[in-house]
Amino acid sequence: MIRPLLLITACAATLAACQAQQEEDARDVLNMENDAQAVPVNGAAETMGTSTTGTGMMQAAELRTADGRQVGTVSTRDEGGVTVLTVAVQGMPQGTYGMHVHAVGKCESPKFESAGAHWNPENRQHGTTNPQGAHAGDLENITVGQAGSGGVTANLRNVALRGGMTPMLDEDGAALMIHAKADDYRTDPSGNSGDRIACAVLGAGGAGTES
Ligand code: ZN
Numbered sequence: 001m002i003r004p005l006l007l008i009t010a011c012a013a014t015l016a017a018c019q020a021q022q023e024e025d026a027r028d029v030l031n032m033e034n035d036a037q038a039v040p041v042n043g044a045a046e047t048m049g050t051s052t053t054g055t056g057m058m059q060a061a062e063l064r065t066a067d068g069r070q071v072g073t074v075s076t077r078d079e080g081g082v083t084v085l086t087v088a089v090q091g092m093p094q095g096t097y098g099m100h101v102h103a104v105g106k107c108e109s110p111k112f113e114s115a116g117a118h119w120n121p122e123n124r125q126h127g128t129t130n131p132q133g134a135h136a137g138d139l140e141n142i143t144v145g146q147a148g149s150g151g152v153t154a155n156l157r158n159v160a161l162r163g164g165m166t167p168m169l170d171e172d173g174a175a176l177m178i179h180a181k182a183d184d185y186r187t188d189p190s191g192n193s194g195d196r197i198a199c200a201v202l203g204a205g206g207a208g209t210e211s
Contacts, residue, residue: 059075059076059077059202059203060073060074060075061073061074061075061076061176061200061201061202061203062200063087063089063176063178063198063199063200064107064198064199064200065109065197065198066109066110066111066112066197067109067110068109069091071089071090071091071092071198072087072088072089072090072091072092072198072200073087073088073200074086074087074088074176074200074202076161076168076169076202076203077161078160078161078162081157081158081160082155082156082157082159083155083156083159083160083161083168084153084154084155084156085101085139085153085154085156085176086151086152086153086154087099087142087151087152087153087154087176088149088150088151089142089144089148089149089150089151089178089198090148090149091148091149092144092148092149092150092198093144093148094144094145094146094148095143095144095182096141096142096143096144096182097141097142097143097144097178097179097180097181097182097193097197098141098178098179098181098182098183098190098191098193098194099139099140099141099142099152099176099177099178099179099183100118100119100135100137100138100139100176100177100179100183100190100193101118101119101136101137101139101168101174101175101176101177101202102115102116102117102118102119102137102174102175102176102177102199103115103116103117103118103119103120103137103172103174103175104116104172104173104174104175105169105172105173105174105175105201105202105203106172106173106175106201107175107199107200107201111195111196112175112177112196112199113196115175115177115196115199116175117189118135118137118138118189118190119135119136119137119168119174120135120136120137121136121165121166122136122166124136125188125189126138126186126187126188126189126190126191127183127184127185127186127187127188127191128185129185129186130185130186130187130188132188133186133188134185136156136159136166136168137168137174138183138185138191139152139154140152140154141182141183142178156168168202169202169203173201173202173203174202174203175199175200175201175202176199176200176202177196177198177199178196178197178198178199179193179194179195179196179197180193180194180195180196180197181193181194
């Protein structure tokens, strides 16, 4: 009888720690359930399988606004020396928005300044029409239609996701940023694209997202 009583006392003394452990256990269970659901076991799962998160080895990250609302996904995959980056958004106002790979895989609201500048390992200026451009992380604008959705697939040549001298996903990772205005593809350092409004941490499942 003494032993269980002691255990309960110990747990009460560090209630916070106990709760944290319990929540962790609950999360583990959830994760296992998610893994199980990744295998299409019924009709519903198969119907949903066309989403960007359901394509095997592709790594999908969540794109979130400063208030934490998910407005899309970003997936990256390596296709033999070409990095393919696929951005799909939904639930955004109609418009055209600048979009770039930023140097640090950290999305801290409200301004996402934690993601650093445009990913620019070659020290060039911003913009594909800038004579001194462009940044390796410069991308085409994304257009969101009336229904609030849009998508861009970018094939980044000579960009290694991992390995080599200047991998995109280096020690501090990388982030995909959507800005408030369209990029003019010329003005250093950010194409006059305005505030940072949505951010995704690129890499293993978007780990490291903070809000
Ligand atoms: Zn740039």
